[in-house]
Amino acid sequence: MNDSLLRELVPAVIGVLVRRGADFAAAEDAVQDALVEAVRVWPDDPPRDLKAWLVTVAWRKFLDAARADTSRRHREVRVETEPVPGPGEAVDDTLRLYFLCAHPSLAPASAVALTLRAVGGLTTRQIARAYLVPEATMAQRISRAKRTVSGVRFNQPGDVATVLRVLYLVFNEGYSGDVDLAAEAIRLTRQLAAKTSDEEVAGLLALMLLHHARRTARTAPDGRLVPLAEQDRGLWDTRLIAEGVDVLQAALTRDRLGEFQAQAAIAALHADARTAEETDWVQIVEWYDELVRLTDSPVARLNRAVAVGEADGPRAGLAALAELDPALPRYTAAAAYLHERDGDPVTAARLYAEAARSASSLPERDHLTRQAARLNAQLRT
């Protein structure tokens, strides 16, 4: 049985249950229970219509749970035993579910966890492992998130921007367990892109594809980070790059620019260069200008300063950097890089060592320490 095919059905099945009158939290639980049964039963007895099977079993699980709950509370069963023919699927249930799980009332980590479970169909254990927390903690995070959105009407329109932020977080920030979060984020964004014509959804999908294409090249066999300029470009996945570029170009022609499209454009320009030297830094700086205009993000300004250093020389880069707050993450690392390019290895070595002390990940710390060590060894000879 194809696991991702099974999980693709999850949001639609939850949607059916909700339209039949189940509240979201109970529907979500019932579908998880149905999935567990599917995994047990399907290998020996695969149903012809997977979705219909899941709907039937999940609805039965929901009724069982509702009855048990009601008898505990000595109340009447409020739900009909026979499914009520709900209103037609006017707006896509899956889309509704994305909005609900990324509802602005949720903290980002809660929205991430709820999206991975209710839209992605992952188990609590899988999500807990991906974020290195105990299963009990993740279960609480999810059930709190469900309580938070319990008052939200399922058919309320949502804001696609909040959904994109959640999917971006799934792509960009997770450890590894038995689930490939980057691939899962791409799957969920692809599914979303198929249901909306929003240019930024396409922009985010393109961004993910273009970065995912470089995944193998980004890490050396010994686990070391390989900076973009030193990556073996033969390892880049040309199929993913081609898809990313296509998706991006289609979005850009509609002329409704947003931050993800701008970021994807920068990634596409990197992907387009056969060697690091051939990189079109002038165009990249222009895209960073757009990104700064769109987001006013200090991180975009910092990356812009580094790009300016490539386009117009390290002095220009250092001048752009000097206008920014030195407390920005990766400011010191960027300064170290630009000083080395400017022919000042003494300052660069000192700044790399300083940057290593404030790195936020272990591979980054090791990378920066190695840069400092490399320069110090050069300076000794």
Next chain:
Amino acid sequence: MAKYLLLKHYRGAPAPVNDVPMEQWTPEELSAHVQYMRDFAARLEGTGELVDSQALSPEGTFVRYDGEGRPPVTDGPFAETKDLIAGWVVIDVETYERAIELAGELSAAPGAGGKPIHEWLEVRPFYAAQPTVTE
């Protein structure tokens, strides 16, 4: 989310405000302290923020490699060693400010006289996962 270690010391942290050694507390005060720690951990599990909570025995041994084919050398405990870790709580929280808030709560655990110890706790960030998008 970001993970932080809230580190408790037997020795090595600045002196707390309510600085009475545990062995001089009443049994009821000790029970109240232990219950506070349990409640703290349970509350964090409920908010989806608890990763781990552990306490360490103060007795420890220093060990080091002593060359090929030789057993490791052991030594200590060293009374003069400055730091002595008593235990920790690992949390997974949305912001640094939340980590500080929780450390403040943990530091309010009751001690002698049932009053908060005002113990100094060390808050240390974990290294995060390496992000994919950096340029």
